[in-house]
Amino acid sequence: MKIIISWLAYNNDFQNGTVDESGPTYNFHNYFFNEAQYDKHILLATETPENLRITKLENKLKRDFPKHNIECKTVSIEDPIDLREVKTKVEPILLDLSDCEIDIFFSPGTSIMQVAWYICHTSLGLNSRLIQVRPAKHSQSNKPERLIIDVNTSEIPKGVILKQKNSESDTYEHTENYLITDSIQPVYDNAFKVAQTDNVTTLIQAETGTGKEHLARFIHENSVRSNQPYIPINCSAFSDDLLESRLFGHKKGAFTGATKDKEGIFKKTDGGTVFLDEIGDISSYMQQALLRVLEEKEITPVGGTPEKIDVRIITASNKNLVQLCKDDKFRWDLFYRLNVAPLELPSLQERGKGEVEKMIDFFIDQKQKTLKKSAKLEFSKEAKKVLVNYGYPGNIRELENLIERLYVFAEEEVMANDIPNFIKKNDNKKSLSLADLEKRHIEYVMDLYNGNQSKSAEALGIVVNTLKNKMEKYGLKRQDFVK
Numbered sequence: 181m182k183i184i185i186s187w188l189a190y191n192n193d194f195q196n197g198t199v200d201e202s203g204p205t206y207n208f209h210n211y212f213f214n215e216a217q218y219d220k221h222i223l224l225a226t227e228t229p230e231n232l233r234i235t236k237l238e239n240k241l242k243r244d245f246p247k248h249n250i251e252c253k254t255v256s257i258e259d260p261i262d263l264r265e266v267k268t269k270v271e272p273i274l275l276d277l278s279d280c281e282i283d284i285f286f287s288p289g290t291s292i293m294q295v296a297w298y299i300c301h302t303s304l305g306l307n308s309r310l311i312q313v314r315p316a317k318h319s320q321s322n323k324p325e326r327l328i329i330d331v332n333t334s335e336i337p338k339g340v341i342l343k344q345k346n347s348e349s350d351t352y353e354h355t356e357n358y359l360i361t362d363s364i365q366p367v368y369d370n371a372f373k374v375a376q377t378d379n380v381t382t383l384i385q386a387e388t389g390t391g392k393e394h395l396a397r398f399i400h401e402n403s404v405r406s407n408q409p410y411i412p413i414n415c416s417a418f419s420d421d422l423l424e425s426r427l428f429g430h431k432k433g434a435f436t437g438a439t440k441d442k443e444g445i446f447k448k449t450d451g452g453t454v455f456l457d458e459i460g461d462i463s464s465y466m467q468q469a470l471l472r473v474l475e476e477k478e479i480t481p482v483g484g485t486p487e488k489i490d491v492r493i494i495t496a497s498n499k500n501l502v503q504l505c506k507d508d509k510f511r512w513d514l515f516y517r518l519n520v521a522p523l524e525l526p527s528l529q530e531r532g533k534g535e536v537e538k539m540i541d542f543f544i545d546q547k548q549k550t551l552k553k554s555a556k557l558e559f560s561k562e563a564k565k566v567l568v569n570y571g572y573p574g575n576i577r578e579l580e581n582l583i584e585r586l587y588v589f590a591e592e593e594v595m596a597n598d599i600p601n602f603i604k605k606n607d608n609k610k611s612l613s614l615a616d617l618e619k620r621h622i623e624y625v626m627d628l629y630n631g632n633q634s635k636s637a638e639a640l641g642i643v644v645n646t647l648k649n650k651m652e653k654y655g656l657k658r659q660d661f662v663k
């Protein structure tokens with residue numbers, strides 16, 4: 181299929197508010213659409229105030245050229261001189277046409293739109309050409325001439341980064357909450373590239389507590405959607421019905437208890453980003469529904485009718501989705517849709533002791549501020565060594581909680597004695613089995629309550645006898661937790 185794609189020329193396509201037949205778009209249809217054998221013209225316009233104009237132009241073109249296939253699309257662009265925004269908005273439109281021969285009609289549109297076309301043409305690796313028209317008055321033949329702009333396309337795939345500097349930022353934004361150490365620098369670099377390419381779905385695979393949500397927020401904050409809402413949701417925390425209603429919303433009367441219309445998360449984040457955590461846990465029904473959202477870019481509230489939405493979807497899983505697909509528990513088509521730009525975070529243990537130490541220092545500084553402590557926590561040499569050598573099965577989250585807890589309970593200098601027993605006893609072999617996590621959590625809570633089993637059981641949400649049985653099963657002794 182051969183496509184011509186262009187922006188509406190807000191000034192040149194019109195004269196005194198009516199369509200100008202000597203304007204670039206009308207002229208193109210008059211002289212070149214048939215001659216160059218195009219199958220379709222995709223005509224783009226920013227949402228307002230050109231809406232009315234695009235309808236006028238569309239009606240006129242369809243009336244005068246009834247055989248020409250014309251599709252008009254409005255694109256929501258907040259700031260038409262923001263190159264990054266314009267580029268990220270046209271990019272997915274072009275990528276959707278990757279099977280076609282694409283001629284980009286370069287002339288109409290603002291200069292920023294032209295630069296965006298140029299970058300997309302050179303970097304997306306599509307079968308595209310840049311076309312210009314020389315007006316009749318400047319051509320020797322006295323007729324308009326169609327010219328092909330000859331520029332080499334890049335060998336580099338679509339990730340060409342566009343850095344538009346403003347007075348406040350250089351590259352990454354909002355970095356104060358992120359410690360980006362050497363081993364995760366490449367992941368954050370790739371996440372930054374993902375952020376620059378709007379609408380590309382991302383799947384973050386990593387163990388629990390390694391910073392998947394943190395990374396998703398980083399993508400949102402560094403994207404053109406950063407001023408729009410960002411909502412994270414843990415899919416595994418909801419039953420199927422509840423998840424459906426949470427994500428898609430519902431209409432009054434859709435089910436018992438639906439006393440009024442309720443907007444879902446996709447609608448609330450329209451224009452922004454949704455982060456779906458634990459995506460491997462959703463049912464096959466929800467997988468199907470999500471696939472529809474990705475393919476049709478529309479949602480259907482429970483008891484309602486389809487509605488268009490514009491959200492970036494970032495997903496994460498601590499399960500191996502490929503294995504889930506092989507086991508027929510996850511749809512391959514959804515997996516491929518989600519996995520367009522995969523990102524993987526290492527566990528804290530994989531990151532090495534040097535980085536664990538940097539993380540400890542980072543949280544010592546951060547928690548001093550957030551907990552409003554006048555003095556910074558100091559560590560004896562031995563205490564620091566214990567912390568650095570521990571395996572952290574719960575990854576960054578566990579390390580962060582530990583520092584917070586030490587701020588609460590320890591004196592200004594933390595001695596090895598102040599560190600919970602289960603950390604001191606750590607044999608540095610890490611296991612993520614549920615049983616192991618349960619054992620560690622019981623140790624953590626028992627340590628927190630100084631070996632008081634009633635309080636520990638209450639905090640764990642189980643009865644004392646169950647706690648005693650579990651402790652026996654794991655070979656834990658109450659007296660080991662009494663300080």
Ligand SMILES: Nc1ncnc2c1ncn2[C@@H]1O[C@H](COP(=O)(O)OP(=O)(O)OP(=O)(O)O)[C@@H](O)[C@H]1O
Nearest residue numbers: 357358359360387388389390391392393394576577
């Ligand atoms: N690069 C980082 N710099 C500073 N803090 C971080 C970083 N990555 C993660 N954290 C902190 O670690 C904690 C756990 O991170 P996060 O919630 O993103 O992990 P997760 O992988 O999504 O966990 P889960 O699998 O349990 O949902 C959070 O409090 C987060 O602020």
